[in-house]
Amino acid sequence: MNQCLYCRKPLTQDENHWHSACVKKFFGISELPVLSIDTSEIEQYARTAIDEGLTVPGVQKKLSLHLDRTQGRGRLTLIGYPPGFIAKLQTEEYAHLPELEDATMHMADAASIQTVVHALIPLHDGSLAYISKRIDRVTINQEMHKLPMEDFCQLSSRLTEDKYKGSYEQCGKLINTYSSQSMLDITNFWYLLVFCFITGNSDMHLKNFSLYAPDGRYYQLTPAYDLLPATLVLPEDKEETALSLGGKRSRLNRLDFLQLAQHLNLSPKVAERLMNRLMTLEDVFIEIINASHLTEEEKQTFEALIKSRIRRLQA
DSSP states (O other): OOBOTTTOOBOOTTOBSBOHHHHHHHHSSSSOOBOOOOHHHHHHHHHHHGGGTOBOOSSSOEEEEEEEOSSTTOEEESSSSOOOEEEEOOOSSSTTHHHHHHHHHHHHHHTTOOBOOEEEEEOTTSOEEEEEEOSSEEEETTEEEEOOEEEHHHHTTOOGGGTTOSBHHHHHHHHHHHOTTHHHHHHHHHHHHHHHHHTTOOOOOGGGOEEEOTTSSOOEEOOBOOOOOHHHHOTTOOOSOSSBBTTBSSSOOHHHHHHHHHHTTOOHHHHHHHHHHHHTTHHHHHHHHHTSSSOHHHHHHHHHHHHHHHHHHHO
């Protein structure tokens, strides 16, 4: 199906990749900007730009991009300020990571999880890249400003290499300590964890949760980002969570998540209702997978994972 890479709705015969209205909404310009550097060139830039702060830490190849509006239809460049977007590219090691992340983010949207603004964008070599807006940047009076933002590694005074150390119970304590709306954020945090279990995201470590101050003063949980079904990417890894949950990282079930909710002082009725809500979205999730840019085999594997995880939460 010829669909918009942002909203996923059908395109007209005169439209290519994105609706004009979606381009305007996402980039603030009338035409889809050009990202014409090929993958090999970007890899070289990524290797040389680390020390200059142009890359974003993480396993995937991520690049911080600037939208240059001075040349015609606009260009996404590796050079320039402010860097308002993050792009994630195809890798030789793992197939279709951008498509997997985009599909998972659309599922999160369907589950009413607040996410960073995201989409797919075509490269000139025919491949697709995942692109999202940076949430630590805001425009005030036509000037870009950086917002205060700290990930849970930073909040817990851990080094980046220790991002897999800790527990989700400890994450809850960080939220209670630093968030200005701790009860709402605790609820959203727990709901996101259940969603990540259903979608096979076993890589929600301390760097994948952050608090930020959108008004410059009061901290709250950021919109969700880096939602990737790592279980599909690394099937040999039998751990189901990046951090411990009730002392476990595998063989999780409904009771484990309800006990975590209790530990976080989340109402049992609220926890039951939210978990059941996610489980009722099975058909919606599968529809999103089937409408994605994944291969048929990848779609079937992802669908089987979703069904299996939901069955486990019913037990």
